[in-house]
Amino acid sequence: xxCCGSFQQDSTVNPEITEQVGFFHKPKNITLRFxxxxxxxxxKSTILRQIRRLQGSPIDQAELTVSKAYxxxxxxxxxxxxxxxxxxxxxxxxxxxxxxxxxxxxxxxVAKLNDKGEFTKEMLDDFHKLFNDKGIKKTLEYRxxxxxxxxxxxxxxxxxxxxxxxxIPTIEDYIHCRHRTAGIYRVGFTMCDEKNDIEELYEFIDVxxxxxxxxxxxKILNEQLAAVIYVAALSAYNQLLFExxxxxxxQEEIALFGKIxxxxxxxxxHTILFLNKSDLFKQKILKHSIKETFPDYHGDDKNLExxxxxxxKKFCEQKKDITVHKTIYVHVTxxxxxxxxxxxxxxxxxxxxxxxxxxxGFM
Numbered sequence: 001x002x003c004c005g006s007f008q009q010d011s012t013v014n015p016e017i018t019e020q021v022g023f024f025h026k027p028k029n030i031t032l033r034f035x036x037x038x039x040x041x042x043x044k045s046t047i048l049r050q051i052r053r054l055q056g057s058p059i060d061q062a063e064l065t066v067s068k069a070y071x072x073x074x075x076x077x078x079x080x081x082x083x084x085x086x087x088x089x090x091x092x093x094x095x096x097x098x099x100x101x102x103x104x105x106x107x108x109x110v111a112k113l114n115d116k117g118e119f120t121k122e123m124l125d126d127f128h129k130l131f132n133d134k135g136i137k138k139t140l141e142y143r144x145x146x147x148x149x150x151x152x153x154x155x156x157x158x159x160x161x162x163x164x165x166x167x168i169p170t171i172e173d174y175i176h177c178r179h180r181t182a183g184i185y186r187v188g189f190t191m192c193d194e195k196n197d198i199e200e201l202y203e204f205i206d207v208x209x210x211x212x213x214x215x216x217x218x219k220i221l222n223e224q225l226a227a228v229i230y231v232a233a234l235s236a237y238n239q240l241l242f243e244x245x246x247x248x249x250x251q252e253e254i255a256l257f258g259k260i261x262x263x264x265x266x267x268x269x270h271t272i273l274f275l276n277k278s279d280l281f282k283q284k285i286l287k288h289s290i291k292e293t294f295p296d297y298h299g300d301d302k303n304l305e306x307x308x309x310x311x312x313k314k315f316c317e318q319k320k321d322i323t324v325h326k327t328i329y330v331h332v333t334x335x336x337x338x339x340x341x342x343x344x345x346x347x348x349x350x351x352x353x354x355x356x357x358x359x360x361g362f363m
Contacts, residue, residue, distance in 0.1 A: 029199040032352055035220060037260055038231035039253045040210040040242055041150070043276040045181050046335035047231060047344075048206050052187050053171060054342050055202070064169045068162065070179040071169060072119040075159045078152045079127045083111040085146050086139040095142060099135040106130055124163050131156060144238060144288055150280060151176045175336055181208040184216060200353070211243050221263065226352040227270035230257050234311065234332070235280035238288045248293055250311070258318030261328070272329045272348055273315055275308065279334045308332060 036044045053059060086107065090098040099107045106126045113123070130136050140152070149155075154176045161167050169177070188203040207217055236249035261271055282304060289301040290310070299306045312330050319326060329351055334340050 029201055031201045031203070031224075032226040033203045033224060034205065034227050034229050034348075034352075035223070035225050036204060036206045036229045036231060037217065038274075039233075039236075039249065039256055040180070040208070040213075041178075042231040042233045042236075042253065043274075043333075043335040044206055044231045045179070045185075046175060047274065047276070047333070047341060048185075048187055048204055049175055050335060050338060050341040051204065051345055052189070053175070054338070054345065055189050055191065059171060059174060061168065064171075064174055067169050067174045067177045067179075068167070070177045071155060071158070071162050071173060073115045074149060074151060074155045074178050075127070075162065076113055076117070076119060076123070077115040078149055078156060079110055079130065080113045080115065081146070081148045082136050082139050083107045083130065085142075085148075086135050087111075089139060089142055089145065090135075093145075095138070097135050097139040097142065099130065099133045103130060103133055119163055121163070124159060127156075127159060144284060147239070147242060149178055150235070150277065151178055175338075180210065181206055182213065183208065184219065200349075221265045225266070225269045227272050227348065228260065228266050229272045229274060229348070230260060231274045231276050232257065232315070233277040233280075234275045234308070235277040235284055237281070237290060237293050237311070238284070250293065254314050254318065257315050258320075261318055261326075262320050267321075267326065270329065270352055271326060272331065272351065273312075274331050274333045274344070275311065276333045276335055278332050279337070 036048060038044050049059075086097045086099055089095040106129055110123075110126055110130060140148075143152070155162075158173065162169070162173075185206040186203060187206070188201070191200045191202065192198065205220055205223075207213060207220070232250065232253040234250075236253065239249040241247040241249050241252050257273070260266065285302065285304065285307065290297050290307050291301055294310070294314075297307070297310050299310065301307070315330075316328050319328070329348070331344050331347065333344055
């Protein structure tokens, strides 16, 4: 007699077994929390938008629509700045930035605008005439001598679209719009490893970088962090601080990094430094020497690699306690470059996962 046979198993016979098998195959989870710090307008929020775009929940139409109001404010602020600075540069430095005589009234009108006001068709007409004036174009060439938003080229190229009532901003518009972060903003998403054994729960915490926002940072000092991500703008090396026109922006970033890296609560977590806005930095360094800000730099003032190495050293020297073994991971980034941020996220994921998996007993 044969002792072997075949049969079709009824999965409904033992539902408890099916449930238990599912339980045992359920991936374990690990929470990775990142705190993003840095001075105002360093690009923290833009990087976070990119990370969310790549890994997080989809950016829906409602959010895109909301960004339209900020884009309109950006356009008005940029044009108002150009109108004011065209006259200022001509008067103080005798630059050839004055607008043509027939545009003087328009320039004065634009210089008095409130960026919180409505963006009208009449404004667009004024902006179009003014922006095509050679004096305004020359003013934009001198942008390193005054403060103007970094997204000026992008938003002014889109102003004819953005004013349209039916226009819905694109993802690229959303990435490029500027809105000052106030308070504490959290973004979370979930990923799984290749074997689907571990569920990675990510949370990024973004806080405002302006001086007025920094007291709020104390609210998150005692949170369990995988890493502190500090974002500084390379292109700020010859800019003044928005809140204090006597202070160099990059030097302020370096000093602020020194305060953060030496906070006792942060000594045990990873520190990742993003030297951001590398695209603007590459353009600017061709016209303005790093030696204007850092006279102790003695290398080639056109050699990007050497200059970035010098700036990196300035940041890393801020670590006071040399007895504490702490690696500072440095990435040169461009927040508006999606591929760059994709590679950066992959890198920081590798940095934090190995140690945290060991800590949690997964390795």
